[in-house]
Amino acid sequence: MREEEQKNWFGTLLSYAKGSKGRFILSIVFSIMSLISGIVPYYCIYKMLDRYLEETLTKEYILQWCLIALAAYFVKVVCFGISTGISHFVAFNVLEGLRLKVADTFLKAPLGEVYAHSIGEIKSVIVDKIEDIEPPLAHVVPEGAGHIVLPVICFIALCMVDFRLALGALVSVPIGFIFMAITFKISGRNLARYQEANAHMSSVIVEYVEGIEVIKAFGKAGVSYEKFAGSIRDYKRFVIEWMESTWVSMKLAFAFLPATLLGTVPVSLLLIENGSITVSEMALAVMLAMSMVISMAKIEIFSNGLRQMEYTVREVQKLLDIKLLPEPDKTIRPERYDIELDSVRFTYDENEGEVLHGIDLKLPEGSFTALVGPSGGGKSTVAKLIARFWDVSSGSIKIGGIDIKDMKVTTLADLVSFVTQDNFLFSRSIMENIRLGNPAATDEQVKEAARAACCEEFILKLPDGYNTSAGEAGKRLSGGERQRIAIARMMLKNAPIVILDEATAFTDPENETKLQESIANLTKGKTLLVIAHRLSTIKNADKIIVLKDGQIESMGTQEELMQSSPLYQRMWQAHIGARSWAAGSGKEAINV
Numbered sequence: 261m262r263e264e265e266q267k268n269w270f271g272t273l274l275s276y277a278k279g280s281k282g283r284f285i286l287s288i289v290f291s292i293m294s295l296i297s298g299i300v301p302y303y304c305i306y307k308m309l310d311r312y313l314e315e316t317l318t319k320e321y322i323l324q325w326c327l328i329a330l331a332a333y334f335v336k337v338v339c340f341g342i343s344t345g346i347s348h349f350v351a352f353n354v355l356e357g358l359r360l361k362v363a364d365t366f367l368k369a370p371l372g373e374v375y376a377h378s379i380g381e382i383k384s385v386i387v388d389k390i391e392d393i394e395p396p397l398a399h400v401v402p403e404g405a406g407h408i409v410l411p412v413i414c415f416i417a418l419c420m421v422d423f424r425l426a427l428g429a430l431v432s433v434p435i436g437f438i439f440m441a442i443t444f445k446i447s448g449r450n451l452a453r454y455q456e457a458n459a460h461m462s463s464v465i466v467e468y469v470e471g472i473e474v475i476k477a478f479g480k481a482g483v484s485y486e487k488f489a490g491s492i493r494d495y496k497r498f499v500i501e502w503m504e505s506t507w508v509s510m511k512l513a514f515a516f517l518p519a520t521l522l523g524t525v526p527v528s529l530l531l532i533e534n535g536s537i538t539v540s541e542m543a544l545a546v547m548l549a550m551s552m553v554i555s556m557a558k559i560e561i562f563s564n565g566l567r568q569m570e571y572t573v574r575e576v577q578k579l580l581d582i583k584l585l586p587e588p589d590k591t592i593r594p595e596r597y598d599i600e601l602d603s604v605r606f607t608y609d610e611n612e613g614e615v616l617h618g619i620d621l622k623l624p625e626g627s628f629t630a631l632v633g634p635s636g637g638g639k640s641t642v643a644k645l646i647a648r649f650w651d652v653s654s655g656s657i658k659i660g661g662i663d664i665k666d667m668k669v670t671t672l673a674d675l676v677s678f679v680t681q682d683n684f685l686f687s688r689s690i691m692e693n694i695r696l697g698n699p700a701a702t703d704e705q706v707k708e709a710a711r712a713a714c715c716e717e718f719i720l721k722l723p724d725g726y727n728t729s730a731g732e733a734g735k736r737l738s739g740g741e742r743q744r745i746a747i748a749r750m751m752l753k754n755a756p757i758v759i760l761d762e763a764t765a766f767t768d769p770e771n772e773t774k775l776q777e778s779i780a781n782l783t784k785g786k787t788l789l790v791i792a793h794r795l796s797t798i799k800n801a802d803k804i805i806v807l808k809d810g811q812i813e814s815m816g817t818q819e820e821l822m823q824s825s826p827l828y829q830r831m832w833q834a835h836i837g838a839r840s841w842a843a844g845s846g847k848e849a850i851n852v
Contacts, residue, residue: 280350284402287346291406294339296413299551300332306544313540343402351398358390358576365580368669371649373582384462385579389572396565404562407555414548414555422537424527425545429552431523436516436556442509444567454502457495464491520556524549585651587668594660594667597675597756597787599623599646603655606641615641616810618655623803625660628788630798632831633807639791640680642807643759646789647676659757677755679746680762685737690719691726693745697752706752713748715741747779758783761791795835804828 304325311317362385366374418426528542537545601621607614616638623629631639645652648664657664664672677697685693694706694715701709707726710716718741722728730736730745737745750758760779792798799818806813806821806828814825821828 280353283346284350287343287350287402288405290339290343290346291402292409294336294343295406295410295555297332297336297339299410299414299417299548301329302544302547302551304329304332305547306540309543310538310540313538344398347398347402348394351394354397355390355394358393359386362386362390362576362579365582365584368584368587369582370585370651371644377579381463382579384458385576388462389575393569393572396562396569400562400565400569404559404566407558407562410555411552414552417548418545421541421545422531424531425524425537428523428527429520429545429549432516432519433556436513436519439509439513439516440563443506443513444563446506446509453498457498461491461495520549520552521546585648585669586665588666591668591671592662592666593671594662594675596625596660598625598627598660599757599787599789600658600661601642601646601655602658604642604645604652604657605654606645606650607653608650614653614810616645619810619812621805621812623787623789625787626785627802628783628790628798628800630801630804631789631791631807632793632795632798632804632828633813634827634831636809637807638810639807640761643678643761643789643791646757647678647759648672675755676757676759677750677753678759678761679743679750685730685742685745687729687732689724689727690715690722690730690745693730694748694752697749698754701752706748709748709752710745712751713744715744715748718744755786757787757789759789759791762793795832806831 308317308322308325311321415426415429418429524545528537528545531537532539532542599622601619604616604619604621605614606616619638619642621642631642633639644650646657646664648657648669651665659667659672659675667675686696690710691703691706694710695701697709698705703726707716710719710726719726719728728736730742790798790801798804801818803815804818804821805815806825808827813827814821816824822832
C-alpha cells in the first residue's frame with residue numbers, strides 16, 4: 261500500500277463501496293441524531309423534577325413532558341434503525357467490492373504471484389478477514405461517530421448548568437486515556453504477530469484437510485495431526501500471553517475512562533451546599549454524566565475495532581497490490597491464429613535459474629503440434645506461457661503477428677482453450693460446469709458438447725443427471741469423469757487455439773478412442789498444441805517438438821524423428837514397451 265493510502269486507509273476502504281460514500285455519511289448523521297434524541301428524556305425528567313421541588317407540578321405538565329420524552333425516544337429508535345440499515349447496506353457493498361476486486365486481481369496476476377500466497381492465507385483474507393470488517397464498519401463507525409459527538413454535547417450542556425460540573429465529569433478521563441495508551445502500545449506490538457499466527461493456523465488446517473487422503477493412505481495421521489494440533493496450541497498460547505500482557509492496563513482503562521460520576525457527584529453536592537445549583541440541576545448533571553459513561557465505554561471498545569479494521573484493510577491491500585500482467589488500453593484481436601515463439605527465455609525464480617533457454621518455435625494456423633520430452637523439460641511451461649499464465653523473461657510470443665502482451669487478458673482468454681490433467685470443477689451442477697466454456701450456451705448446446713466428449717453416459721447415471729452437483733472441487737466425480745467434463749467445456753468454448761496437456765490421461769480405454777476422434781473433429785482448422793506422454797496419441801501430428809532441459813532437442817514428423825532423434829527413439833521404445841508391461845513374475849504380459 262502506498263504511503264498516502266496508508267494514511268487514508270478508511271477512504272481506501274470506502275472506495276470499494278460502489279459510490280455509497282454519501283449513504284455512509286447519512287448513516288453517521290442518523291446515528292448522531294439517535295444519540296442526541298436519547299438525552300432529551302433526561303431534560304424532560306429535569307423539568308418535571310424541578311416543578312416537583314417547587315411544588316407546582318400538575319398532571320397536564322407531566323403529560324406534556326412525558327409526550328415529549330416519548331417522541332424523543334421514538335425519534336431515537338427510528339434514527340438508529342435507519343442508521344444501522346444504511347450502514348449494513350454500505351458494509352456488505354464494501355465486502356462485495358473487496359472480494360470481487362481480489363478475485364479480479366488474481367485473474368490478472370501471473371500465477372507465480374498467486375502461488376506465492378498459501379491457500380490458507382488467501383482463504384483467511386478473502387473469507388475471514390474481509391468478513392471481520394462488516395461488524396466494525398456497520399456498527400463501530402456510525403455509532404462511534406455518534407458516541408464521540410454525544411460526550412461533547414453533554415459537556416456543553418453541563419457547562420450551561422455550571423462549568424465546574426463539566427470539569428468534574430472529566431476528572432477521571434486523563435487517567436483512563438493514559439492506561440488506554442499503554443494498552444494500545446502493548447497491543448500494537450502483538451497485533452501483527454497475532455494476524456501471522458492466525459494465518460499460519462488457517463494454512464495448516466487447510467493443508468491437513470486437503471491432504472487427509474494422502475495422510476491416511478501413508479499412515480502419517482499421527483505426525484500430521486500433531487502438526488495440526490501444534491499450530492492450534494501455539495495460537496492459543498500466543499493469544500493468552502498477549503491477553504495477560506494487557507490485562508491490568510486494559511482493566512484500569514475500562515475502570516477510569518467512563519468514571520464520569522467520580523467527579524460529578526462530589527462536585528454537585530458541594531455546589532448544592534453553597535447554593536450554586538439546585539437538586540434538580542444536580543439530577544440533570546448526573547444523568548448527563550451517565551450518558552457520557554456509556555459513550556466513553558463504547559469509544560474504548562470501538563477504538564479496538566477500528567484498529568483491527570485498519571490492519572485488515574492493509575492486509576487485503578497487500579493482495580490487491582500484487583504485480584499484475586500489464587495490459588494495453590485498447591483491445592487488439594488478431595485476424596489469424598498462428599503462434600510464434602521468438603527467443604523465449606523464462607525463469608520462475610531467479611534463485612532457481614532459467615527454465616527455458618531461447619525457444620524459437622512457429623505453430624502455423626490450423627496445424628497440429630505436439631510437445632514431448634522428459635519430465636521437467638519445459639513442456640507445460642511453454643504451454644502456460646502461450647496462455648500468458650506468466651510473462652516471458654525475455655523474447656516474445658505472438659499470435660497472428662501480435663504480441664500477446666499487447667492483448668487484453670480477457671481477449672487472449674477468448675482465443676485459447678486450455679485443458680490439463682488436473683481439472684478443477686466448481687461445486688455446482690454438471691450443466692453449469694460445462695456451460696462455463698460458453699455462458700451464453702443453451703442447455704441443448706451443453707448436452708451436445710457433453711455427448712461429443714463422451715460424458716452423457718455417466719452423467720445420466722447420476723442422481724439428478726445434468727443438475728447433479730459436481731461436489732467441492734469436483735470430488736464427486738472420478739479423475740476421468742472430471743477430465744471429460746473439462747474437455748466438454750473446451751468443446752463448448754470453441755476457441756481458435758486449443759492447448760491440451762495430456763487431456764486424456766485419465767480416460768478409460770473404452771472411451772479414449774471415441775474421445776480422441778471427437779477432439780480431432782472439433783480441432784479441425786484450429787491451431788492445436790498437445791503435450792503428450794503417450795506418444796501413440798500424437799504420432800500423426802504435423803510437427804513434433806522434442807524438449808529437453810528447456811531447449812528444443814529436435815523437431816519433425818513421427819517418421820523424421822524416428823530417423824534423426826535418438827532421444828525420441830528411446831522415448832518411443834519406452835512407450836511401446838510400457839504398453840506390453842508385464843506384471844507379477846513377468847512371464848505373462850498384460851495389455852494396458
